[in-house]
Amino acid sequence: MDIGAAELTTWVDDPWAGESYSVAGIAAHPDDAEMLGQGFGRVLIAGEHTAVEWSGLMEGALRSGQRAADQLAGFEVA
Numbered sequence: 202m203d204i205g206a207a208e209l210t211t212w213v214d215d216p217w218a219g220e221s222y223s224v225a226g227i228a229a230h231p232d233d234a235e236m237l238g239q240g241f242g243r244v245l246i247a248g249e250h251t252a253v254e255w256s257g258l259m260e261g262a263l264r265s266g267q268r269a270a271d272q273l274a275g276f277e278v279a
């Protein structure tokens with residue numbers, strides 16, 4: 202590993218790190234994430250909060266973006 206090429210970043214000193222993740226409240230339903238991921242008509246929703254078992258993780262954010270893009274690609278142009 203080239204130590205000189207490595208860069209250490211931390212959440213507190215990285216101006217581009219402003220992200221967060223969801224936490225289910227006491228009124229949340231277990232199916233909420235899946236329901237949100239289905240979208241509402243032509244309104245599609247991506248984000249880790251829609252990624253069911255991957256919620257709260259970068260992996261969930263990536264998977265939800267791919268899923269929303271796939272949904273969008275499936276739309277027919279009116």
Ligand SMILES: Cc1cc2nc3c(=O)[nH]c(=O)nc-3n(C[C@H](O)[C@H](O)[C@H](O)COP(=O)(O)OP(=O)(O)OC[C@H]3O[C@@H](n4cnc5c(N)ncnc54)[C@H](O)[C@@H]3O)c2cc1C
Nearest residue numbers: 212219220221222247248249250256257258259260261262
């Ligand atoms: C301190 C911390 C440590 C973490 N550590 C890890 C880890 O080690 N591993 C891991 O896998 N995950 C980790 N996570 C979780 C991971 O960062 C998130 O799951 C991921 O960033 C969520 O991505 P997202 O695209 O769903 O949402 P976000 O990254 O939150 O992106 C949402 C974007 O929408 C923007 N936005 C909000 N409101 C509006 C609006 N009205 N109009 C326009 N834009 C808007 C926000 O500015 C933001 O850029 C961590 C999170 C935090 C906070």
